[in-house]
Amino acid sequence: MCDNCGRNSAENHPFSYENVEKLTKYLKERVSIVPQIGIICGTGLGVVTKLLTDSTIFDYKDIPDFPVSTVPGHHGRLLFGRIGSTPVVVVQGRFYFYEGNPLWKCTLPVRVMKLLGVSTLILSNAAGGINSSYSVGDIMLVRDHINFPTFGGNNPLRGPNDDKFGPRFGAMNDAYDRRILVEAKGVVKSLGMSGVQEGVYACIGGPSFETVAELRALRDLGADAVGMSTVHEVVVARHCGLKCFAFCLITNKCPMEYDSKEKQDHEEHLMVGKQREDDLKNFVEKLVLRLTEGNLA
Numbered sequence: 133m134c135d136n137c138g139r140n141s142a143e144n145h146p147f148s149y150e151n152v153e154k155l156t157k158y159l160k161e162r163v164s165i166v167p168q169i170g171i172i173c174g175t176g177l178g179v180v181t182k183l184l185t186d187s188t189i190f191d192y193k194d195i196p197d198f199p200v201s202t203v204p205g206h207h208g209r210l211l212f213g214r215i216g217s218t219p220v221v222v223v224q225g226r227f228y229f230y231e232g233n234p235l236w237k238c239t240l241p242v243r244v245m246k247l248l249g250v251s252t253l254i255l256s257n258a259a260g261g262i263n264s265s266y267s268v269g270d271i272m273l274v275r276d277h278i279n280f281p282t283f284g285g286n287n288p289l290r291g292p293n294d295d296k297f298g299p300r301f302g303a304m305n306d307a308y309d310r311r312i313l314v315e316a317k318g319v320v321k322s323l324g325m326s327g328v329q330e331g332v333y334a335c336i337g338g339p340s341f342e343t344v345a346e347l348r349a350l351r352d353l354g355a356d357a358v359g360m361s362t363v364h365e366v367v368v369a370r371h372c373g374l375k376c377f378a379f380c381l382i383t384n385k386c387p388m389e390y391d392s393k394e395k396q397d398h399e400e401h402l403m404v405g406k407q408r409e410d411d412l413k414n415f416v417e418k419l420v421l422r423l424t425e426g427n428l429a
């Protein structure tokens with residue numbers, strides 16, 4: 133039984149194929165673009181929306197049955213448009229577990245994107261740097277993740293499985309598409325971008341940041357960066373067969389020592405995003421172009 137809504141089957145569940153289809157129909161009736169690539173913007177990373185031409189914008193509050201965002205600095209918009217000639221849909225404003233949302237709701241936009249026609253998902257986030265060689269403003273290409281909420285059973289796929297989206301049990305050893313990662317590294321090289329890393333992203337539930345002991349434990353378990361999002365979306369995206377690529381903007385160095393002067397602060401994270409805006413915009417633009425040209429999207 134689903135402990136979020138008390139239902140025993142996927143039928144009529146708010147995340148059921150039929151209900152997501154209904155929600156998607158509302159959008160399809162109002163926009164002619166059929167998006168190929170979906171982009172989820174992390175905190176302070178909304179600059180990607182400036183790349184769009186031919187755009188149609190929906191506020192979440194105007195889409196029937198769509199959740200709304202509550203986090204400061206976050207828009208709540210779904211944007212359709214083109215980057216170059218590639219049709220895309222951009223989710224600007226996530227839904228977080230720490231806001232009190234069940235994980236199926238946090239990940240609803242992923243299923244909506246799937247039914248809109250998306251085949252590849254680009255996800256971004258703001259994250260704290262755990263790896264001691266990382267600096268504020270670095271970009272980390274995600275090789276893999278550690279999904280801590282799932283260790284405790286908090287998985288967005290918990291509850292009745294809707295086979296129309298994907299199987300009950302799904303592999304996650306190929307969560308991040310290797311070929312897209314290679315292309316992304318090619319883009320970094322061609323743009324001459326500095327401060328780019330590759331590593332493992334760990335997700336904790338938030339909203340409180342980590343203690344020093346927690347950060348040391350994360351480091352010892354193999355995490356290079358830590359945040360509060362992305363992994364749930366990747367789980368749901370892989371379940372319904374979307375290819376995934378993710379990157380983090382390292383907005384702060386995590387305080388690994390008790391006398392550390394580093395302090396995690398949401399407002400500062402937003403500012404770091406602003407400082408790296410141009411690089412991030414160019415990176416996403418070139419990546420989308422390359423994926424389209426190489427038939428990888």
Ligand SMILES: O=P(O)(O)O[C@@H]1C[C@H](O)[C@@H](CO)O1
Nearest residue numbers: 174175257258360361398401
């Ligand atoms: O959407 P992301 O993962 O970028 O958001 C992170 C996690 C918190 O919402 C916030 C903390 O500054 O940024």
Ligand SMILES: Nc1nc2[nH]cnc2c(=O)[nH]1
Nearest residue numbers: 258259260358359360396
């Ligand atoms: N959990 C977590 N999320 C972040 N988002 C941006 N920085 C951080 C951080 O240091 N920890």
